[in-house]
Amino acid sequence: MAIELAPSILSANFARLGEDAKAALDGGGSVLHVDVMDGHFVPNITIGPPVVASLRKALPNAILDCHLMIENPDDFIPAFAEAGANWIAVHQEACVHLNRTLQLIESHGCKPAVVINPATPVHTLDEVLDLVHHVLVMSVNPGFGGQKFIPGALHKIKTLVEVRESLGLGFRIEVDGGVSLETVGEVVRAGAELLVAGNAVFGKGDIRENARKLLQAARSAALTHA
Numbered sequence: 001m002a003i004e005l006a007p008s009i010l011s012a013n014f015a016r017l018g019e020d021a022k023a024a025l026d027g028g029g030s031v032l033h034v035d036v037m038d039g040h041f042v043p044n045i046t047i048g049p050p051v052v053a054s055l056r057k058a059l060p061n062a063i064l065d066c067h068l069m070i071e072n073p074d075d076f077i078p079a080f081a082e083a084g085a086n087w088i089a090v091h092q093e094a095c096v097h098l099n100r101t102l103q104l105i106e107s108h109g110c111k112p113a114v115v116i117n118p119a120t121p122v123h124t125l126d127e128v129l130d131l132v133h134h135v136l137v138m139s140v141n142p143g144f145g146g147q148k149f150i151p152g153a154l155h156k157i158k159t160l161v162e163v164r165e166s167l168g169l170g171f172r173i174e175v176d177g178g179v180s181l182e183t184v185g186e187v188v189r190a191g192a193e194l195l196v197a198g199n200a201v202f203g204k205g206d207i208r209e210n211a212r213k214l215l216q217a218a219r220s221a222a223l224t225h226a
Helices: 014-026 049-058 077-083 098-107 152-167 184-190 207-225
Strands: 004-007 032-037 064-069 087-091 111-116 134-138 172-176 194-197
Touching: 004 014, 004 032, 004 207, 014 032, 014 049, 014 207, 032 049, 049 064, 049 077, 064 077, 064 111, 064 194, 077 087, 077 098, 087 098, 087 134, 098 111, 134 152, 134 194, 152 172, 152 184, 184 194, 184 207, 194 207
Parallel strands: 004 194, 032 064, 064 087, 087 111, 111 134, 134 172, 172 194
Antiparallel strands: none
């Protein structure tokens, strides 16, 4: 599957969010990753549907990948769908009835996805893998940007590749946390295709150039892996 970069707006300058997001897309990003945190499921508070709606207005053709790090996600899925989300990802750990929640996302016209934290085994997802557009492997503990990559995520990515092949499924594999020029090669070689990167894109220097270099490194690693 094609390697894609999903710049995470959590690391952007929120005073100029539309401009920063556009720069990341111009640099080769194909999906905008939107980290939604509620201060309960994770120890941070970020944004809600109004910001998603503003991004949709500013970037009408962008794919908005909303990652809900929140309790009771069922209560908010309709609002994010209405605001303009294309993909909505929920945490396995936050959903009492995960199958139902994924169906709810789809019923609102969005691609459903499921996320697992570093301590959650891949096989907790076995019963829903046929329902999801992608699986997001957290390679840091969720809540804050700029954290160090947890190497155990590589094994999870490899396991998901094996499970996908054995079941004949088509879900994609996304990774979020500590993705940088130093780690992207091993992440891609493990089998990840959707690469969420915040600090590596928006942290320092030119956003377009940062995105371009990261995507180039990822695609080079994919070619050597093939």
